[in-house]
Amino acid sequence: MSGSPLFNTFARLPLAFERGEGSWLITSDGERYLDFAAGIAVNSLGHGHPHLVAALVGQAGKLWHVSNLYRVPGQERLGERLVEATFADKVFFANSGAEALECAIKTARRYHYVKGSPNRYRIITFEGAFHGRTLATLAAGGQKKYLEGFGPVVEGFDQVPFDDIDAVEKTIGPDTAAILVEPIQGEGGVRRIPLASLRRLRSLCDKHGLLLIFDEVQTGVGRTGKFLACEWAGVRPDIVALAKGLGGGFPIGACLATEEAASGMTAGSHGTTFGGNPLAMAVGNAVLDVVLGEGFLEGVAQKGLALKQGLAAIADEFSDVIEDVRGEGLMLGLRCKPQNTVLQKALIEEKLLTAPAGDNVLRLLPPLTATEEDIQEALERIRRASSAVSAATRAAAS
Ligand SMILES: *Cc1c(COP(=O)(O)O)cnc(C)c1O
Numbered sequence: 432m433s434g435s436p437l438f439n440t441f442a443r444l445p446l447a448f449e450r451g452e453g454s455w456l457i458t459s460d461g462e463r464y465l466d467f468a469a470g471i472a473v474n475s476l477g478h479g480h481p482h483l484v485a486a487l488v489g490q491a492g493k494l495w496h497v498s499n500l501y502r503v504p505g506q507e508r509l510g511e512r513l514v515e516a517t518f519a520d521k522v523f524f525a526n527s528g529a530e531a532l533e534c535a536i537k538t539a540r541r542y543h544y545v546k547g548s549p550n551r552y553r554i555i556t557f558e559g560a561f562h563g564r565t566l567a568t569l570a571a572g573g574q575k576k577y578l579e580g581f582g583p584v585v586e587g588f589d590q591v592p593f594d595d596i597d598a599v600e601k602t603i604g605p606d607t608a609a610i611l612v613e614p615i616q617g618e619g620g621v622r623r624i625p626l627a628s629l630r631r632l633r634s635l636c637d638k639h640g641l642l643l644i645f646d647e648v649q650t651g652v653g654r655t656g657k658f659l660a661c662e663w664a665g666v667r668p669d670i671v672a673l674a675k676g677l678g679g680g681f682p683i684g685a686c687l688a689t690e691e692a693a694s695g696m697t698a699g700s701h702g703t704t705f706g707g708n709p710l711a712m713a714v715g716n717a718v719l720d721v722v723l724g725e726g727f728l729e730g731v732a733q734k735g736l737a738l739k740q741g742l743a744a745i746a747d748e749f750s751d752v753i754e755d756v757r758g759e760g761l762m763l764g765l766r767c768k769p770q771n772t773v774l775q776k777a778l779i780e781e782k783l784l785t786a787p788a789g790d791n792v793l794r795l796l797p798p799l800t801a802t803e804e805d806i807q808e809a810l811e812r813i814r815r816a817s818s819a820v821s822a823a824t825r826a827a828a829s
Contacts, residue, residue, distance in 0.1 A: 444779070451478020454798050454805040456784065464779075467797045467809055468786040472617070472649050472762065475676035476721055477798035483679050486717035487710065496708045505712025512719050516658050518667050519687035523696070524707030528648035528674035529563025531684035532611075534701060535672045536567055538688055539609035539642045540587075541695025551608045552587050554644075559593050559619035559789060562611070562646055571611060594624050596631045603635065609642040609670075610635070614660040617649035620790025621757050621764025626664040633666045642669040642692050648684075649762070652676035653722045653799055656732030656760035663759065676722075676799070681714040722799065731799050734806055735760035738795065741810040749817040751824060757792075761799055764792040769824060777816035783809055 448456040448464070454477050456466045469475070476483055490505075497503065510522040523534050536554060543551035554571065562568040569577050570585035578584055589607075591598035599610065610632055616622040636643040643666070650660035651673045661668055669692040674684040684706070688696075705711075721727060739756060742765065746753035752774060755766035767774050771793045778785055778793075786794040797805065 446779075453477040453479070454801045462782065464782045464784050465805065465809055465812065466784050467795045467801075468784045469796050469798050470680060471675065471786055472654055472796040473675045473678070474680050475652060475654070475718060475799045476679045477800045478680075480679065480721070480800065482721060483714055483717050486713045487681065490710050490713035494709045496705070496710070498704060499702065499707065503707055503709060503712060505709050505716060506707040509712050509715045509719070512716070512723070513673075513685065513687060516719075516723060517671070517687060518659075518689065519671065520690040521688050521693040521696075523686045523688075523701065524711070525674075525684035525686065525703055526682045526705050526711070527563070527684045528646075528672065529565045529568045529684075530703070530706070531648060531672035531674050531686045532562045532568045532571065532646060533565055534684075534686035535611070535644050535646075535670045535688075536571065537701055538670055538686060538693055538696055539644060541700060542642060542692055543608050543695075545695040545697075550606050553589055553604070553606045554587060554608055555589050555591060555599055555602050555610045557593050557612055557616075557624075558590055559616050559622060560590075560611075560613060560646070561616070561618035562613075563648075593619075593622060594628050596628050596635070599632065600635060603639050603641070607639065607641055609644050611644040611646060613646045613648075613650065614664070615650050615655065615759060615762060616789075617762070617794070618788055620766070620788045620792035621762060621794055622790060623757065623759065626666075629661065629664040629666045636669070644668065644670040644672070646672050648672055648674040652718070653728050653731055654760055654762045654796075655758075656728055656735055658722070658728065660759065677718060678711060678714055679718045681711055683711045683715050727799075731760050734801060734803065735763065737803065738797075738806050738810070739763055741806070742795075742813065745810070745814050745817055748814075749821045752817045752820045758795075761795075761797050761801070763795045764788060765795070766790065766792050769820060774816060774820055777820045778812065780819070781812035781816045783812040783816070 449459045456464045540552045562571040567585045570588045573590040645668045671687040677683045742756045757764045771787045771791045788794045
Protein backbone atom coordinates (compact mmCIF):
# COMPACT_ATOMS: atom_id res chain seq x y z
CA MET A 432 0.00 0.00 0.00
CA SER A 433 2.97 2.32 0.59
CA GLY A 434 3.21 2.38 -3.22
CA SER A 435 0.03 4.47 -3.54
CA PRO A 436 0.42 8.24 -3.63
CA LEU A 437 -3.03 8.61 -2.06
CA PHE A 438 -3.91 8.89 1.62
CA ASN A 439 -4.95 5.49 2.89
CA THR A 440 -8.29 6.89 4.11
CA PHE A 441 -10.53 4.79 1.87
CA ALA A 442 -11.12 1.04 1.70
CA ARG A 443 -11.73 1.02 -2.02
CA LEU A 444 -13.19 -1.83 -4.08
CA PRO A 445 -10.85 -3.06 -6.82
CA LEU A 446 -13.00 -1.57 -9.57
CA ALA A 447 -12.36 1.42 -11.83
CA PHE A 448 -14.80 2.82 -14.36
CA GLU A 449 -14.13 4.62 -17.59
CA ARG A 450 -17.56 5.94 -18.55
CA GLY A 451 -21.23 5.85 -17.72
CA GLU A 452 -24.59 5.77 -19.48
CA GLY A 453 -27.76 6.37 -17.52
CA SER A 454 -27.88 3.82 -14.67
CA TRP A 455 -24.82 1.95 -15.97
CA LEU A 456 -21.08 2.23 -15.26
CA ILE A 457 -18.64 0.70 -17.72
CA THR A 458 -15.06 -0.44 -17.07
CA SER A 459 -12.22 0.02 -19.56
CA ASP A 460 -12.66 -3.60 -20.69
CA GLY A 461 -16.33 -3.03 -21.41
CA GLU A 462 -17.88 -4.71 -18.33
CA ARG A 463 -21.24 -3.10 -17.50
CA TYR A 464 -22.33 -2.61 -13.90
CA LEU A 465 -25.82 -1.48 -12.89
CA ASP A 466 -25.17 1.46 -10.59
CA PHE A 467 -27.58 1.42 -7.62
CA ALA A 468 -25.18 3.43 -5.46
CA ALA A 469 -25.06 6.45 -7.80
CA GLY A 470 -21.94 7.87 -6.18
CA ILE A 471 -23.74 7.70 -2.81
CA ALA A 472 -26.94 9.42 -3.96
CA VAL A 473 -25.02 12.02 -5.96
CA ASN A 474 -25.64 11.04 -9.61
CA SER A 475 -29.30 11.91 -9.31
CA LEU A 476 -29.75 11.94 -13.10
CA GLY A 477 -27.46 9.00 -13.74
CA HIS A 478 -24.30 9.16 -15.84
CA GLY A 479 -23.81 11.26 -18.95
CA HIS A 480 -27.28 12.83 -18.86
CA PRO A 481 -27.39 14.86 -22.10
CA HIS A 482 -29.01 17.90 -20.45
CA LEU A 483 -26.31 18.04 -17.73
CA VAL A 484 -23.48 17.47 -20.20
CA ALA A 485 -24.82 20.29 -22.41
CA ALA A 486 -25.12 22.64 -19.41
CA LEU A 487 -21.57 21.91 -18.23
CA VAL A 488 -19.96 22.08 -21.66
CA GLY A 489 -21.92 25.22 -22.57
CA GLN A 490 -20.80 27.00 -19.40
CA ALA A 491 -17.22 25.72 -19.71
CA GLY A 492 -16.79 27.69 -22.93
CA LYS A 493 -17.99 30.92 -21.27
CA LEU A 494 -16.77 31.29 -17.70
CA TRP A 495 -15.69 28.95 -14.90
CA HIS A 496 -15.01 31.04 -11.87
CA VAL A 497 -15.19 34.68 -10.84
CA SER A 498 -15.43 34.45 -6.98
CA ASN A 499 -18.10 36.00 -4.82
CA LEU A 500 -16.60 39.47 -5.27
CA TYR A 501 -19.19 39.82 -8.05
CA ARG A 502 -22.81 38.96 -8.70
CA VAL A 503 -23.16 35.45 -10.12
CA PRO A 504 -26.38 35.29 -12.19
CA GLY A 505 -26.47 31.48 -12.07
CA GLN A 506 -26.49 31.65 -8.25
CA GLU A 507 -29.35 34.12 -8.26
CA ARG A 508 -31.33 31.88 -10.61
CA LEU A 509 -30.66 28.64 -8.69
CA GLY A 510 -31.34 30.47 -5.42
CA GLU A 511 -34.70 31.78 -6.70
CA ARG A 512 -35.70 28.32 -7.88
CA LEU A 513 -34.78 26.67 -4.55
CA VAL A 514 -36.75 29.36 -2.72
CA GLU A 515 -39.68 28.81 -5.06
CA ALA A 516 -39.59 25.01 -4.55
CA THR A 517 -39.21 25.01 -0.75
CA PHE A 518 -39.88 26.72 2.60
CA ALA A 519 -36.73 28.87 2.17
CA ASP A 520 -36.27 32.61 1.60
CA LYS A 521 -32.46 32.62 1.46
CA VAL A 522 -29.72 30.35 0.11
CA PHE A 523 -25.94 30.13 0.61
CA PHE A 524 -23.98 28.03 -1.88
CA ALA A 525 -21.01 25.87 -0.84
CA ASN A 526 -19.17 22.87 -2.32
CA SER A 527 -20.10 19.88 -0.18
CA GLY A 528 -22.48 18.48 2.38
CA ALA A 529 -20.20 19.21 5.31
CA GLU A 530 -19.83 22.82 4.19
CA ALA A 531 -23.60 23.18 3.86
CA LEU A 532 -23.90 21.88 7.44
CA GLU A 533 -21.16 24.21 8.70
CA CYS A 534 -23.19 27.08 7.27
CA ALA A 535 -26.37 25.70 8.89
CA ILE A 536 -24.66 25.45 12.29
CA LYS A 537 -23.19 28.95 12.02
CA THR A 538 -26.54 30.36 10.84
CA ALA A 539 -28.34 28.89 13.88
CA ARG A 540 -25.73 30.21 16.33
CA ARG A 541 -25.66 33.68 14.75
CA TYR A 542 -29.46 33.88 14.82
CA HIS A 543 -29.45 33.75 18.60
CA TYR A 544 -26.34 35.94 18.84
CA VAL A 545 -27.92 38.85 16.97
CA LYS A 546 -31.12 38.34 18.97
CA GLY A 547 -29.09 39.08 22.12
CA SER A 548 -28.58 35.48 23.37
CA PRO A 549 -24.92 34.67 22.56
CA ASN A 550 -25.08 31.86 25.14
CA ARG A 551 -27.54 29.97 22.94
CA TYR A 552 -25.17 28.02 20.71
CA ARG A 553 -25.83 24.38 21.66
CA ILE A 554 -27.39 22.04 19.11
CA ILE A 555 -29.18 18.77 19.86
CA THR A 556 -28.39 15.86 17.51
CA PHE A 557 -29.23 12.14 17.29
CA GLU A 558 -27.18 8.99 17.75
CA GLY A 559 -26.35 7.32 14.44
CA ALA A 560 -26.33 10.68 12.65
CA PHE A 561 -23.83 11.59 9.98
CA HIS A 562 -23.28 15.24 9.13
CA GLY A 563 -19.83 15.26 7.52
CA ARG A 564 -16.10 15.08 8.26
CA THR A 565 -15.12 18.62 9.23
CA LEU A 566 -14.36 19.11 12.91
CA ALA A 567 -17.72 20.71 13.73
CA THR A 568 -19.83 18.30 11.66
CA LEU A 569 -17.97 15.35 13.23
CA ALA A 570 -18.84 16.73 16.65
CA ALA A 571 -22.47 17.06 15.50
CA GLY A 572 -22.50 13.44 14.30
CA GLY A 573 -20.94 12.33 17.56
CA GLN A 574 -19.50 9.03 16.21
CA LYS A 575 -16.58 8.06 18.44
CA LYS A 576 -14.72 6.12 15.74
CA TYR A 577 -14.59 9.21 13.52
CA LEU A 578 -13.61 11.62 16.33
CA GLU A 579 -10.78 9.52 17.73
CA GLY A 580 -7.32 11.06 17.54
CA PHE A 581 -8.35 14.45 16.25
CA GLY A 582 -7.94 16.44 19.45
CA PRO A 583 -10.61 18.25 21.44
CA VAL A 584 -14.12 17.74 20.11
CA VAL A 585 -15.82 20.95 18.96
CA GLU A 586 -18.03 22.14 21.79
CA GLY A 587 -21.73 22.69 21.64
CA PHE A 588 -23.46 19.48 20.58
CA ASP A 589 -25.73 17.40 22.81
CA GLN A 590 -26.58 13.97 21.49
CA VAL A 591 -29.70 11.98 22.35
CA PRO A 592 -30.70 8.40 21.38
CA PHE A 593 -32.24 7.88 17.95
CA ASP A 594 -35.87 9.03 17.80
CA ASP A 595 -36.01 9.69 21.57
CA ILE A 596 -38.04 12.88 21.56
CA ASP A 597 -38.58 12.76 25.34
CA ALA A 598 -34.78 12.87 25.69
CA VAL A 599 -34.72 15.89 23.36
CA GLU A 600 -37.23 17.64 25.58
CA LYS A 601 -35.16 16.91 28.69
CA THR A 602 -31.95 18.07 27.00
CA ILE A 603 -33.32 21.46 25.93
CA GLY A 604 -31.77 24.08 28.20
CA PRO A 605 -31.22 27.85 28.31
CA ASP A 606 -28.19 27.48 25.99
CA THR A 607 -29.93 25.40 23.30
CA ALA A 608 -30.01 27.02 19.86
CA ALA A 609 -31.34 24.36 17.55
CA ILE A 610 -32.17 20.72 16.79
CA LEU A 611 -30.35 19.09 13.87
CA VAL A 612 -31.75 15.92 12.31
CA GLU A 613 -31.72 13.82 9.14
CA PRO A 614 -35.37 12.95 8.33
CA ILE A 615 -34.00 9.55 7.25
CA GLN A 616 -30.51 8.69 8.48
CA GLY A 617 -28.43 7.74 5.45
CA GLU A 618 -25.01 6.55 6.62
CA GLY A 619 -26.73 5.46 9.86
CA GLY A 620 -28.63 2.76 7.94
CA VAL A 621 -31.68 4.26 6.19
CA ARG A 622 -33.31 4.78 9.58
CA ARG A 623 -36.39 6.93 9.35
CA ILE A 624 -37.45 9.27 12.14
CA PRO A 625 -41.23 8.71 12.33
CA LEU A 626 -43.24 11.58 10.86
CA ALA A 627 -44.98 12.11 14.20
CA SER A 628 -41.57 12.55 15.86
CA LEU A 629 -40.57 15.19 13.29
CA ARG A 630 -43.80 17.04 14.07
CA ARG A 631 -43.03 16.87 17.79
CA LEU A 632 -39.59 18.34 17.11
CA ARG A 633 -41.26 21.25 15.31
CA SER A 634 -43.53 21.95 18.28
CA LEU A 635 -40.62 21.71 20.73
CA CYS A 636 -38.72 24.25 18.60
CA ASP A 637 -41.74 26.57 18.55
CA LYS A 638 -42.25 26.24 22.29
CA HIS A 639 -38.61 26.94 23.20
CA GLY A 640 -37.64 29.38 20.42
CA LEU A 641 -35.23 26.92 18.78
CA LEU A 642 -34.39 26.54 15.11
CA LEU A 643 -35.17 23.24 13.38
CA ILE A 644 -32.39 22.18 11.01
CA PHE A 645 -32.88 19.27 8.61
CA ASP A 646 -29.80 17.65 7.13
CA GLU A 647 -31.19 16.71 3.72
CA VAL A 648 -27.79 16.28 2.09
CA GLN A 649 -28.79 12.71 1.17
CA THR A 650 -32.63 12.80 1.35
CA GLY A 651 -33.09 16.10 -0.53
CA VAL A 652 -33.60 17.04 -4.19
CA GLY A 653 -36.19 14.37 -4.90
CA ARG A 654 -34.45 11.28 -3.51
CA THR A 655 -37.51 10.20 -1.48
CA GLY A 656 -40.12 11.24 -4.06
CA LYS A 657 -40.64 14.73 -2.58
CA PHE A 658 -38.24 17.59 -3.25
CA LEU A 659 -37.42 17.61 0.48
CA ALA A 660 -38.05 14.55 2.67
CA CYS A 661 -39.44 16.77 5.47
CA GLU A 662 -42.43 17.42 3.19
CA TRP A 663 -43.68 13.88 3.99
CA ALA A 664 -44.23 15.08 7.58
CA GLY A 665 -45.63 18.44 6.51
CA VAL A 666 -43.06 20.01 8.82
CA ARG A 667 -41.64 23.44 8.04
CA PRO A 668 -37.91 23.66 8.78
CA ASP A 669 -35.97 26.82 9.61
CA ILE A 670 -32.76 25.68 7.94
CA VAL A 671 -31.99 22.84 5.49
CA ALA A 672 -28.62 21.59 4.23
CA LEU A 673 -28.50 20.15 0.68
CA ALA A 674 -25.65 18.77 -1.40
CA LYS A 675 -25.31 15.30 -2.94
CA GLY A 676 -28.10 15.12 -5.54
CA LEU A 677 -28.18 18.87 -6.23
CA GLY A 678 -25.16 18.84 -8.53
CA GLY A 679 -25.80 15.48 -10.20
CA GLY A 680 -22.07 14.74 -9.80
CA PHE A 681 -20.70 18.28 -9.78
CA PRO A 682 -19.70 19.32 -6.22
CA ILE A 683 -22.36 21.65 -4.77
CA GLY A 684 -23.67 22.30 -1.29
CA ALA A 685 -26.45 24.66 -0.29
CA CYS A 686 -27.75 25.99 3.00
CA LEU A 687 -31.40 27.06 2.78
CA ALA A 688 -33.03 29.19 5.47
CA THR A 689 -36.03 31.33 6.21
CA GLU A 690 -35.40 35.08 6.21
CA GLU A 691 -35.78 35.06 10.01
CA ALA A 692 -33.34 32.17 10.56
CA ALA A 693 -30.78 33.78 8.23
CA SER A 694 -31.08 37.17 9.94
CA GLY A 695 -27.70 36.87 11.68
CA MET A 696 -25.80 36.08 8.48
CA THR A 697 -24.90 39.66 7.66
CA ALA A 698 -22.24 40.88 5.18
CA GLY A 699 -18.85 39.40 6.05
CA SER A 700 -20.19 36.86 8.58
CA HIS A 701 -19.51 33.87 6.29
CA GLY A 702 -17.87 33.23 2.96
CA THR A 703 -16.41 30.85 0.39
CA THR A 704 -14.04 31.14 -2.55
CA PHE A 705 -15.39 28.37 -4.75
CA GLY A 706 -18.98 28.10 -3.52
CA GLY A 707 -21.59 28.92 -6.14
CA ASN A 708 -19.20 29.21 -9.07
CA PRO A 709 -20.69 29.48 -12.57
CA LEU A 710 -19.88 25.86 -13.54
CA ALA A 711 -21.59 24.46 -10.43
CA MET A 712 -24.57 26.76 -10.87
CA ALA A 713 -25.04 25.83 -14.53
CA VAL A 714 -25.19 22.15 -13.58
CA GLY A 715 -27.39 22.74 -10.51
CA ASN A 716 -29.88 24.66 -12.62
CA ALA A 717 -29.88 21.85 -15.19
CA VAL A 718 -30.56 19.28 -12.44
CA LEU A 719 -33.57 21.32 -11.30
CA ASP A 720 -34.86 21.58 -14.90
CA VAL A 721 -35.32 17.82 -14.75
CA VAL A 722 -36.19 17.16 -11.08
CA LEU A 723 -38.79 19.96 -10.97
CA GLY A 724 -40.22 18.94 -14.32
CA GLU A 725 -43.84 17.80 -14.64
CA GLY A 726 -44.42 14.39 -13.01
CA PHE A 727 -40.74 13.66 -12.23
CA LEU A 728 -41.09 13.36 -8.45
CA GLU A 729 -44.25 11.26 -8.80
CA GLY A 730 -42.22 8.96 -11.05
CA VAL A 731 -39.52 8.64 -8.36
CA ALA A 732 -42.17 7.70 -5.79
CA GLN A 733 -43.71 5.12 -8.15
CA LYS A 734 -40.38 3.53 -9.06
CA GLY A 735 -39.44 3.52 -5.38
CA LEU A 736 -42.64 1.65 -4.57
CA ALA A 737 -42.03 -0.93 -7.31
CA LEU A 738 -38.46 -1.48 -6.08
CA LYS A 739 -39.56 -1.74 -2.46
CA GLN A 740 -42.32 -4.24 -3.25
CA GLY A 741 -39.91 -6.35 -5.28
CA LEU A 742 -37.39 -6.25 -2.46
CA ALA A 743 -40.03 -7.22 0.10
CA ALA A 744 -40.82 -10.34 -1.96
CA ILE A 745 -37.11 -11.25 -2.09
CA ALA A 746 -36.83 -10.66 1.67
CA ASP A 747 -39.78 -13.04 2.19
CA GLU A 748 -38.13 -15.70 0.08
CA PHE A 749 -34.65 -15.29 1.60
CA SER A 750 -35.39 -14.24 5.16
CA ASP A 751 -32.04 -15.77 6.15
CA VAL A 752 -30.34 -13.06 4.06
CA ILE A 753 -32.59 -9.97 4.22
CA GLU A 754 -34.23 -9.14 7.51
CA ASP A 755 -35.96 -5.90 6.66
CA VAL A 756 -36.59 -3.53 3.75
CA ARG A 757 -36.74 0.13 4.70
CA GLY A 758 -36.71 3.64 3.31
CA GLU A 759 -38.72 5.91 1.04
CA GLY A 760 -38.68 6.60 -2.68
CA LEU A 761 -35.34 5.67 -4.20
CA MET A 762 -33.51 5.71 -0.87
CA LEU A 763 -33.95 2.12 0.25
CA GLY A 764 -32.06 -0.11 2.66
CA LEU A 765 -31.78 -3.87 3.11
CA ARG A 766 -31.04 -4.88 6.68
CA CYS A 767 -28.92 -8.00 6.28
CA LYS A 768 -28.71 -11.18 8.38
CA PRO A 769 -25.11 -11.94 7.40
CA GLN A 770 -22.61 -9.07 7.31
CA ASN A 771 -23.92 -6.46 4.80
CA THR A 772 -20.63 -6.65 2.87
CA VAL A 773 -21.33 -10.36 2.16
CA LEU A 774 -24.44 -9.42 0.20
CA GLN A 775 -22.64 -6.41 -1.30
CA LYS A 776 -19.91 -8.73 -2.67
CA ALA A 777 -22.47 -11.23 -4.00
CA LEU A 778 -24.15 -8.31 -5.77
CA ILE A 779 -20.84 -7.21 -7.30
CA GLU A 780 -20.60 -10.75 -8.71
CA GLU A 781 -23.97 -10.00 -10.32
CA LYS A 782 -22.60 -6.63 -11.47
CA LEU A 783 -24.92 -4.55 -9.32
CA LEU A 784 -23.40 -1.75 -7.24
CA THR A 785 -24.83 -0.80 -3.82
CA ALA A 786 -23.60 1.22 -0.83
CA PRO A 787 -23.12 -0.21 2.68
CA ALA A 788 -24.38 1.77 5.68
CA GLY A 789 -24.53 1.45 9.46
CA ASP A 790 -26.91 -0.92 11.29
CA ASN A 791 -25.79 -3.70 8.91
CA VAL A 792 -27.75 -2.18 6.06
CA LEU A 793 -27.03 -2.20 2.35
CA ARG A 794 -28.32 0.92 0.62
CA LEU A 795 -29.96 1.05 -2.80
CA LEU A 796 -29.65 4.58 -4.17
CA PRO A 797 -30.27 4.31 -7.92
CA PRO A 798 -30.26 7.38 -10.15
CA LEU A 799 -33.66 9.07 -9.93
CA THR A 800 -33.78 8.57 -13.70
CA ALA A 801 -33.51 4.78 -13.41
CA THR A 802 -35.97 3.17 -15.81
CA GLU A 803 -38.53 0.53 -14.86
CA GLU A 804 -36.36 -1.98 -16.76
CA ASP A 805 -33.32 -0.95 -14.67
CA ILE A 806 -35.35 -1.62 -11.54
CA GLN A 807 -36.58 -5.03 -12.75
CA GLU A 808 -33.02 -5.91 -13.77
CA ALA A 809 -31.71 -4.89 -10.32
CA LEU A 810 -34.40 -7.00 -8.64
CA GLU A 811 -33.41 -10.07 -10.66
CA ARG A 812 -29.77 -9.58 -9.71
CA ILE A 813 -30.63 -9.07 -6.05
CA ARG A 814 -32.73 -12.22 -6.09
CA ARG A 815 -29.87 -14.25 -7.61
CA ALA A 816 -27.31 -12.81 -5.16
CA SER A 817 -29.61 -13.47 -2.20
CA SER A 818 -30.14 -17.02 -3.37
CA ALA A 819 -26.34 -17.51 -3.64
CA VAL A 820 -25.72 -16.04 -0.15
CA SER A 821 -28.52 -18.17 1.30
CA ALA A 822 -27.10 -21.35 -0.27
CA ALA A 823 -23.57 -20.51 0.90
CA THR A 824 -24.79 -19.83 4.45
CA ARG A 825 -26.68 -23.14 4.55
CA ALA A 826 -23.67 -25.01 3.18
CA ALA A 827 -21.41 -23.45 5.83
CA ALA A 828 -23.86 -24.38 8.61
CA SER A 829 -24.13 -28.08 7.63
C1 LIG B 1 -22.87 12.74 2.70
C2 LIG B 1 -23.52 13.43 3.84
C3 LIG B 1 -22.93 14.54 4.47
C4 LIG B 1 -21.54 15.02 4.13
O1 LIG B 1 -21.42 15.42 2.81
P1 LIG B 1 -19.94 15.63 2.18
O2 LIG B 1 -20.25 16.18 0.81
O3 LIG B 1 -19.26 14.33 2.18
O4 LIG B 1 -19.25 16.63 3.04
C5 LIG B 1 -23.65 15.18 5.46
N1 LIG B 1 -24.87 14.75 5.82
C6 LIG B 1 -25.47 13.69 5.24
C7 LIG B 1 -26.83 13.29 5.68
C8 LIG B 1 -24.81 13.00 4.24
O5 LIG B 1 -25.40 11.93 3.69
